[in-house]
Amino acid sequence: MPFVPHTPQDVEEMLEAVNLQSVDDLFEDIPRQFRFENLDLPDGKSEMEVFEYIKRLSNQNATQLTSFLGAGFYDHYIPAAIDPIVTRGEYLTAYTPYQPEVSQGTLQSIYEYQSMICRLTGMEVSNASLYDGGTALYEAIMMSMRVTKRSKILMCSGVNPIYRKMIETYTTNLNIELIETPIKHGQLERDVIGEQLDKSIAAVIMQNPTFFGSVDDYSDVCNMAHEVGALAIMSVYPISLSIIKDPGSMGVDIVTGEGQSLGIPLGFGGPYLGFMATRKKLARKMPGRICGTTVDSKGRKSYVLTLQAREQHIRREKAMSNVCTNVGLMALRSVVYMALVGKQGFVEVGQECFNRAEFAKEKLNAIPGVQVKESAPTFNELTVELPVPAKNIMPDMIEKGYAAGWPLDRYYPEMKNYILMAFTEKHTQEQISGMCNALEEVLCRF
Amino acid sequence: MSVLIFEKSQPGRRGITFSNSSDQYKTRIDKRFLREEPPALPEVSELDVIRHYTSLSQKNFSIDTNFYPLGSCTMKYNPRLNEKVASLEGFANLHPLMAQLQYGGQLTQGALRLIHEIEQYLCEICGMKAFTMQPMAGAHGELTGLLLIRAYHEDKGNQKTKILIPDAAHGTNPASAAIAGYDCITIPTGENGCMDMEAYEAALGPDVAGVMLTCPNTVGLFNPNIDKVTELAHKHDALVYYDGANMNAIMGRARPGDLGFDVIHINLHKTFSTPHGGGGPGGGPVGVSEKLIPYLPISQVEKRKDGTFTLNYDCPKSIGYLSAFYGNFMVNLRAYTFMLRLGGNGMKRASDMAVLNANYVRAKLADKYNLMYPRICMHEVVFDASKQAENGVHALDIAKALLDKGLHAPTMYFPLVIKEALMIEPTESESKQTIDEFIEAMRELADIAETDPDWFKETPRTTRVSRVDEVAAAKNMDLAY
């Protein structure tokens, strides 16, 4: 690929200007025995060749299956107007907006993103985003320890096990005690948490809906946490906030979540969008970039990254976090998504997800031996009990064209007969019925 | 001018609608679980949205519209093929858990092959033995590297508490070391612009777990004693971390693995042309030497004997899960596309021209701006505005004045060891003509700094807003509408 524009003439003139004979002379500081000759890699290829190769790889992935996979990462409809905006070079190829004079576009979009996240969650301040839902939850834990100066965390077992695995990795070297709080019949055990909570607890971590799909009102748990000076932290699924009670009105102090469902493709695991919002009084303890308003020297309203004294480029080892980025383009995708679907469309999406799951409940429960765990209300995801190990039905279901869901035994060995199924506005009733019929047929073989 | 999307909202106006299948389920959930009012998102048409965000975009500088000589950031051109491959449905619509269903590997062979191949490419480019694509940004890669170092020492029963970091390091280095549970010891810069070897040797000891270095360093210099630095660390069983932020200088010229580095992160959004996106997403894959392989994060892509690919979760000594799945796959995909197009020969040429561009700038501006370390630099050159500061014109003023010329500011006041630093990284994708224009602008500003220093105070004059009141922003804390 002719990536460098230099002509032989350019190179000659530039070498002359720096008073060197050859390009090799530029690398004299590299110790002689370590100078490398040539990378053992193929030579460059044409754009067409590379595209054809990558396209061939992309065809070796089973995206033709009708998928009911979720587990925190959902296949929602992505409106057509998102890509044309986000791929504009002025957004795509801009740097972090450290020079506000030439970054008002990015900065205002961040401010609008922060505002929308606050409106979704019922919080007062949001940062400009973090890597993903799991790292956002980890950062919330670290933040709660800074605020309370305590180091014990109560982790509800309804929190996504993928996040919990990540948090274990991040915290093993730190002086943090993670204590599990069980759920029973889809709901957090209030008696147990009542006993676990005391003045040594920094925060209670909840997830709504839980990993298993159940919805709850955690207002009482937030109160219990506050009574002992602990913070209430909640990881949420943003689409559910269209109809489900928002964490702000439950009394939650820090809200985090995975924003992938807000217009971001599944993309085999990322990049995604970690969001984080909190109360104003905790803003200075929050990690990540934050955009605020101000005026310029002529008195015009402008936007600027603010509260930077919290961050690593100023505080170094005393920073709130080592995070040095937000996921700007993903935040932009989500802000355009939220603007496009708007107030009414957002509720429609949420209601449709709920409706599909309710429809699926009826269909699934009609299959002999199949039962949806239903001791608590759900939003769009169901824990379904099968008469046989969930793993065993997968190959036949895949053959019939369905990725029916995620067998739960990977993180819960005792739940080998359970499968987690997610439903979104993209699923038609025909697809759901088709999957249920296929499941019934497959189960007959066992 | 800066009307918010919320201010354009009109009750009842719609952008996109969704079919409403049925109201029969609405009552199936108790009101106490529901919110009273829907979130107050804007009510606007699709055209409102398109026009609003298009007009906002026009208030940005970007690589596509402006030259970005931003030191340490490697703002090279982002080829559009990267975006085209990212829109391929076979990747964009692929649920990450598809790989974990039974027969799972079978359902995502293309994606797993891609991860494997990019790891192989990075191993060759960096001279490392294995790579993980999981870290989601450079700083995330740093944390990964430090967790690997920690796991190595704990496995060996080593009692180590300290990480040595030069004073010129990126701020993320000490921040990452701190959250990995280490104490940071700062090593000063010596007279040649590289880490002071005497101070370094004195700081080394049995309690040192590792050393974090950027090479070439943030002053833009390649430490000619780098092999001695790694050798000395290894004598104390301290591991050496390579901050790959400046990898764009040495592709095909030197390999960190050959120089003795044990662990390295690469910023894909710098060296491998994935878009900066106004602040992310990034990609920070981490490479390791032989002795750190057992500790790599879960999961790992493995090639089976039959040539197919699978995910290995059975890694008993692993540090664990760093990202939910396989890192920022779509960023990795873009980076791999770039690597394939350049090839081994093209990558070497890219680094060569990046270094030539920086040295050309150095030669052409050395009479106007002070150079604290006047020697051949790598892919970036660090001047300072100390001469101009005598007239009251500071690095910030020069940077702001450049904006008026349609040129992005260089990195200022970094590295911290150089006062009034102006750090310039032209990158290889810029032509001699563009760089000549930049040089001309910088020379002109140096002249104005002598004749009319007050002129700078009002710069920039032509941008959408002028200098903003950052103190007011921090005090008012208006962070949401």
Place this chain on the structure above:
Amino acid sequence: MVPENLYYTEEHEWIRIEDGQATLGITDHAQKELGDITYVELPDIDDEFDSGDDIAVVESVKAAADVYAPLSGIITEVNEGLEDEPELVNASPYEKGWICKFSDFDENDLEDLMSPQQYKDFIEG
């Protein structure tokens, strides 16, 4: 500006002793170096600390400076006025911009601090 009758530290803090109680703030030199102060993170009353602990943070737009305890002690009072008007540290570093008061320190430790003249030499040297 280096007032008499105060003790000083190398970290640019001052201490005033009155009635067995110590008042702590940052010096005029320090506030000038930091620039416009945007926020002061105050300690909590009854916090116990040892000399060398960081007990407060003074933030400007471009910097965050830890305030280190020059002596050990217990916080008795904090300057709540700084919550709304952190700029008092700039305008009046030795009077209205004080940060906190504390008791239970060891008077002998005061000897380790700098006199006004020593501090003047320190910042000029």
